[in-house]
Amino acid sequence: MIIAQQKPVKDIAAMISDCNKVLFVGCAGCVTVCLAGGEKETEILASSLRIMRKLEHKPIETVTFTATRQCDPEYIVALDNMVQEVDAIVSLACGVGVQYLAERFKDKWVVPALDTKFIGGATEHGVWEEKCGLCGDCVLHLTGGICPIIRCSKSILNGPCGGSQYGKCEISKDVDCAWQLIYDRMTALGKLDKLMEIQPPKDWTKSRDGGPRRAVREDVMIG
Amino acid sequence: MPCSGTIDHRVILHAFEDGADGVFVAGCMEGDCHFLKGNIRGKKRVQYVKQILDEIGFGSERVEFFNLSAAQGQRFAEIVKEMTERIMQLGPNPLTSNPDGKEGGIA
Numbered sequence A: 001m002i003i004a005q006q007k008p009v010k011d012i013a014a015m016i017s018d019c020n021k022v023l024f025v026g027c028a029g030c031v032t033v034c035l036a037g038g039e040k041e042t043e044i045l046a047s048s049l050r051i052m053r054k055l056e057h058k059p060i061e062t063v064t065f066t067a068t069r070q071c072d073p074e075y076i077v078a079l080d081n082m083v084q085e086v087d088a089i090v091s092l093a094c095g096v097g098v099q100y101l102a103e104r105f106k107d108k109w110v111v112p113a114l115d116t117k118f119i120g121g122a123t124e125h126g127v128w129e130e131k132c133g134l135c136g137d138c139v140l141h142l143t144g145g146i147c148p149i150i151r152c153s154k155s156i157l158n159g160p161c162g163g164s165q166y167g168k169c170e171i172s173k174d175v176d177c178a179w180q181l182i183y184d185r186m187t188a189l190g191k192l193d194k195l196m197e198i199q200p201p202k203d204w205t206k207s208r209d210g211g212p213r214r215a216v217r218e219d220v221m222i223g
Numbered sequence B: 001m002p003c004s005g006t007i008d009h010r011v012i013l014h015a016f017e018d019g020a021d022g023v024f025v026a027g028c029m030e031g032d033c034h035f036l037k038g039n040i041r042g043k044k045r046v047q048y049v050k051q052i053l054d055e056i057g058f059g060s061e062r063v064e065f066f067n068l069s070a071a072q073g074q075r076f077a078e079i080v081k082e083m084t085e086r087i088m089q090l091g092p093n094p095l096t097s098n099p100d101g102k103e104g105g106i107a
């Protein structure tokens, strides 16, 4: 899932400092699971801003709503009536959700409450870690299910590099060397021989190349 | 609330928005939680609300978490006294419009 974190309240307040009535839109997708922009976080942020603005003698009126997903047009249609009377919309979704709102509500000031960080998952309650770099050409079948693109600091395909020490990456003793993990897993699987195959340089044209990427499934397209 | 672990950040923030001068959350002694870690979770949530209140300029002193058991009536009285004195020093909730704070109270 997408992992995001809330911006400092003061930064969000500055984006809407000239607004009197603001709609706060949470998202029940990824950002609910990573506790950044679900219904609860949306209401906490709205309450915090109401208190802050009241202390500044510039009270603000807030409306809150949590969409099933902000990254699907059909789920933001429900906002059509709500946006009429507000001066701005604060989105607590990832950057995708913010853009969907900005696109639909063209005449509204739409601002992000979160910083979208990475895609990954939880390692324990309250801790999330990056697991995939969205390279567009997955090689996990070659590396024992451990991503060398994002979990190796140098994204190398034929590792480890000379900086791997005692299972840790040379950038920090707190960061596991992905290639040590790959080596250990392939050993356990009895597939070490696969690591002897030299991987050619990665074809990055399937990644951030040629502008925004698109994925199409013609069989499910309608009209 | 059946357990301090069910305290929700919003309940505390809304209490202040509604004019409370102070809020204290009483949880059981650490290690004695019927639900194992409810009181630890409750304490952490109060800490989080304190951070928010500091960040937005309201100040974190008006909310506190205390550990005590249901059998410690005297300790409860001490805590109430301590909290009341603290709030008296801080004065009325700055969100209440009347400066003498008559609408406030301790939640």
Ligand code: SF4
Residues within 6 Å of the ligand: A002, A027, A028, A029, A030, A031, A068, A069, A070, A071, A072, A093, A094, A095, A096, A097
């Ligand atoms: S808008 Fe972003 S956070 Fe919400 S479901 Fe879609 S991808 Fe996940």
Ligand code: SF4
Residues within 6 Å of the ligand: A131, A132, A133, A134, A135, A136, A137, A138, A139, A140, A147, A148, A149, A150
């Ligand atoms: S190899 Fe590419 S697609 Fe696969 S997990 Fe790593 S970054 Fe993601």
